[in-house]
Amino acid sequence: MAQAHGENERTSFAFAASTVTDEVTCMILHCSQKLAAEFPDVSAAPLREDSPLGSWHGHLFCLDRRQCVMFMHDATRYVLFLPGLRKAQFAVLGERWFCPLYLATLALLGCPEGQIKQVELALGPVRFDTATDRSVMGSLRIARQDLEAWLYRVPNVMDMDPLIVSRDLNERPTSVYGKYSWPKQAMCERVAAL
Numbered sequence: 001m002a003q004a005h006g007e008n009e010r011t012s013f014a015f016a017a018s019t020v021t022d023e024v025t026c027m028i029l030h031c032s033q034k035l036a037a038e039f040p041d042v043s044a045a046p047l048r049e050d051s052p053l054g055s056w057h058g059h060l061f062c063l064d065r066r067q068c069v070m071f072m073h074d075a076t077r078y079v080l081f082l083p084g085l086r087k088a089q090f091a092v093l094g095e096r097w098f099c100p101l102y103l104a105t106l107a108l109l110g111c112p113e114g115q116i117k118q119v120e121l122a123l124g125p126v127r128f129d130t131a132t133d134r135s136v137m138g139s140l141r142i143a144r145q146d147l148e149a150w151l152y153r154v155p156n157v158m159d160m161d162p163l164i165v166s167r168d169l170n171e172r173p174t175s176v177y178g179k180y181s182w183p184k185q186a187m188c189e190r191v192a193a194l
Helices: 002-022 087-109 113-123 134-151 162-169 183-192
Strands: 027-031 056-063 066-073 079-082 126-129 174-176 179-181
Touching: 027 087, 056 134, 066 087, 066 134, 079 087, 079 134, 079 162, 087 113, 087 126, 087 162, 087 183, 113 183, 134 162, 134 174, 179 183
Parallel strands: 027 056, 027 126
Antiparallel strands: 056 066, 066 079, 174 179
16 A cells, blocks of 8 residues: 555656646747757747747847847847857857846846846746747848948957947837837846746
């Protein structure tokens, strides 16, 4: 009888562990074709979005013969910019480069420490797919054009601080499905709602 009771405990524990792992939220990064070519595990099918923060789009492009990546939040059009990435850095793009830059920009915006910790927990692991939205990609193209206009005054893209560039790109109005908004304010509101 005691052995049967122990087996029930093990099976209930195994069931509880499987439901916990199924509930882990993942941040989805919808990649352009150029960015998707850098990752081995990009899903061709659209991934189900379950992050409370929403998903992002990413695009790889070259400035001053350096590989740069620009990320844009789907709902708020909040932009992050990473210059000068190398091949080895793409393997840890989500955990090592995207997340710290995103959290640092939130701190630069003046978000409280508690909210930044909540965002860090809500992000989860990054998963990649190629299901892009034309509206978001169009907004990403406009942000890139604005960045290139600013770059005209800088001799080398590596001289640009990613935090300052990201801050400046988020202090301009953008269009989200025909409605104008400010990415900085929209992201602060989304973070506060967590």
